[in-house]
Amino acid sequence: MSVFDLSGRKALVTGGAQGLGAGMAEALARAGAAVMIGDVQEGAGKETADAIGKSGATTGFVKLDVTSDSDWEAAVAATVQELGGLDILVNNAGIEISALIVDIDPDDVRRMCEVNILGSLLGVKHGLRTMRPEGAAGKGGSIINVSSVAATIAFPAIAGYSATKSAVDRMTKVAAQESGKLGYGVRVNCIYPGLVATDMGLGLASDMAKLGLWPSPEAAVGDVIGLTPLGRLGEVADMADAVVFLASDAARFVTGIGLPVDGGMGM
Template sequence: MSVFELTGRRALVTGGARGLGAGMAQALAAAGASVMIADILEDVGEQTAKTISATGATAGFVRLDVTSEPDWEAAVAHTVGELGGLDIVVNNAGIEVTQLIVDADPDDVRRMLEVNVLGTTLGIKHGLRAMRPGGAAGNGGTIINIASVAATIAFPGISGYSATKSAVDRLTRVAAMESGKLGYGVRVNCVYPGLVPTDMGMKLAVETAGLGLFAGPEEAVAAVVELTPSGRLGEVADMADAVVFLASDASRFVNGVGLPVDGGMGM
């Protein structure tokens, strides 16, 4: 059996309706896991779950606002009930608002903090509670938080987003230490994705150009590629495969780290 095999494991992926989250959910299912997609986009999320189910994998959908504690409690309970347990939590849901620091809107910054930092905190909290001994699942597991290359570089126009993704890195490391010290049996790691041309990624290119930081979206993308030793943008599959690695026994002694999947951009 491959060390990347996930058959028999149960995963919850936040922000799994589309983009990177959907790709991660599909990759986990392809590796053998049963997957619960959690998102506020109900129609899109349900369709993504149907698409995965059509491959023969087990997949479902649950509505989840990651900033809501009651939503988390209900989503975890639903996942454990429907899938028969919980072994993998992927905290992928996040938002990005492009703005210059001199024009920072407190409401926009506050919203990024709520979704990216509070949402991830609650995901770690309820993932640990469910997977630790005595929890609803109780067999240990792994939590994978999605940070960003923005946590490791100084790219203009994304100060608030960069700050929140840096916080995701710190949350990851403290959670891994607490889990180890308390014998929870849950590894906690994070991934730093590079820029991927999803809707969110291309929105960033358009908006940074709109702020006058680049001549146009194409120049913004070119600037990212220029900073990347691999000479290209990332692909959804690049990020999804990294999540499968961190969810699998291939990473069994990898804990409390941030894995750059950015083509070398953040080195």
């Protein structure tokens, strides 16, 4: 059996309705896991779950506002009940609002902190409570947080976003320490995705042009590629395969790391 085989495991992916989250959910299902999509977008989330289910995978959808503690409690409980457990949690949900520091809107920063920091931290909280020996699932597992290359480089107009994604990296390491020392049996890691041509990624390039930092979105993308040793943008599959690795037995002795999946941009 391959060390990347996830047969029999149950996963919850936040922000799984579209973009990176949908790709991660699909990759986990392809590796054999049953997958619950958690998202605030009910229509898109159910469509994604149904599409993945057509391959024969067990899937489901649960409405989840990651900033709500009660939503998290309900979503994790629904995953355990419908899928029969919880072994993998992917904290992917996040937002990015671009602004020059001189034009920062405090409400925008608060919103990013709520979704990116608090949302991920609540996910870790409920993931650990459920996967630890006395939890509802109780078999240990893997939590994968989605940080960003923005946590490792300086790039204009994303100060607030970079700060929140740096926080995701730090909370990952603390959670890995707590899980190990308390015998939870849960590995906690994060990935740093590079720029991917999703709606969020292309929106960022468009924002750079609107702010006058680059003459066009295409020019912004071109410079990002120029900063990337592998010479291209990231693809959804690049990020999804990294999640499968960290969820699998291939990473059985890996915890507390931040894995760059950025083509070398953040080195």
